[in-house]
Amino acid sequence: MILTVTLNPAVDKTYRTGQLLSGHINRVSSMMSLPGGKGINVSRILRQYGQPVRATGFLGGYTGKWIEEKIGAMGVECAFVKTQGDTRCSMNIVADNGYVTEILEPGPQIFPEEKARFLEGFEALLQDCELVVISGSAAPGLGSEIYPELIGIAAAQGKRVILDASGEGLRAGVAAVPYLVKPNRRELEYIAGHSCRGQDQILEAAQRLLEAGVAYVAVSAGDKGIYLLGKQRRLFARAPRIKVVNTVGCGDSACASLAMSLLRGEPMEEMLRRAVAVSAAHATTLESGSIPIELAEQLYQQIQAEVL
Numbered sequence: 001m002i003l004t005v006t007l008n009p010a011v012d013k014t015y016r017t018g019q020l021l022s023g024h025i026n027r028v029s030s031m032m033s034l035p036g037g038k039g040i041n042v043s044r045i046l047r048q049y050g051q052p053v054r055a056t057g058f059l060g061g062y063t064g065k066w067i068e069e070k071i072g073a074m075g076v077e078c079a080f081v082k083t084q085g086d087t088r089c090s091m092n093i094v095a096d097n098g099y100v101t102e103i104l105e106p107g108p109q110i111f112p113e114e115k116a117r118f119l120e121g122f123e124a125l126l127q128d129c130e131l132v133v134i135s136g137s138a139a140p141g142l143g144s145e146i147y148p149e150l151i152g153i154a155a156a157q158g159k160r161v162i163l164d165a166s167g168e169g170l171r172a173g174v175a176a177v178p179y180l181v182k183p184n185r186r187e188l189e190y191i192a193g194h195s196c197r198g199q200d201q202i203l204e205a206a207q208r209l210l211e212a213g214v215a216y217v218a219v220s221a222g223d224k225g226i227y228l229l230g231k232q233r234r235l236f237a238r239a240p241r242i243k244v245v246n247t248v249g250c251g252d253s254a255c256a257s258l259a260m261s262l263l264r265g266e267p268m269e270e271m272l273r274r275a276v277a278v279s280a281a282h283a284t285t286l287e288s289g290s291i292p293i294e295l296a297e298q299l300y301q302q303i304q305a306e307v308l
Ligand SMILES: Nc1ncnc2c1ncn2[C@@H]1O[C@H](COP(=O)(O)OP(=O)(O)OP(=O)(O)O)[C@@H](O)[C@H]1O
Pocket: 183, 184, 185, 219, 220, 221, 222, 223, 224, 225, 226, 239, 240, 241, 242, 244, 247, 248, 249, 250, 251, 252, 253, 254, 275, 276, 279, 280, 283
């Protein structure tokens, strides 16, 4: 069982339009609603691979209920704390010219009593899980200290944590030494405190995280591919050329793949090739959190990992 944590879920609405014009009325040609938030995306991807998943975090209102219904129907075991405020909606507006505009609501305020209930529940939820994936931002009121708190609780039970966050939450979380961290280049730069232009700078910044005790660092570099660093080896796998439709959530698909590989105890090379294949396949669909599994498998056969 994998436990996913989504601290600020969202109903993700994807709109398609010819062109997005700010300051004008925009009539979109289609709209699709999906349960979202990075941890929930990870859960949905894991379920597509048949992986048992328990999801926790905060949900509230009709939007929260809707998410619970949808992911429950996919076989995700839901263990969310109910909030007084409503779960947010997020908008991705995909234009024909390839531009994707995201409009993200802040999400409901989490009250101290709700946070306390969540932390208490988290300890119990961990017990029969082997791995925890903490993905995405925290709702207002939680503060960035929620990340080290969760990592500390999991570590006390000997559970491995994958962390995919950004900004102060990422910085605070990394200080609590998760097992694997998956920053994109921007997030790596945030932790490093400086820009990481070429491969050398990326590797140097990632290396510092290993020195701090993190077991694996996976740096996702968009259409370039993924760097995977462990104690003994540093690998890179180039992303395959595919017909890109929507790259929002590619990082989540990489995290889901890395989680499954860790659970299966796969060698690093396989773990990396799979993550690159699954995330590239993810980019070929409009729907975030959905993998064309056959394509992912074909790509996996083609992708090579090089030792750096
Ligand atoms: N255009 C692309 N072609 C092929 N693979 C891609 C493309 N874009 C992304 N990927 C794959 O997905 C991985 C994750 O993407 P990216 O680095 O953009 O993550 P991210 O910024 O965390 O995304 P998000 O937070 O929206 O999920 C990349 O490292 C790469 O392997």
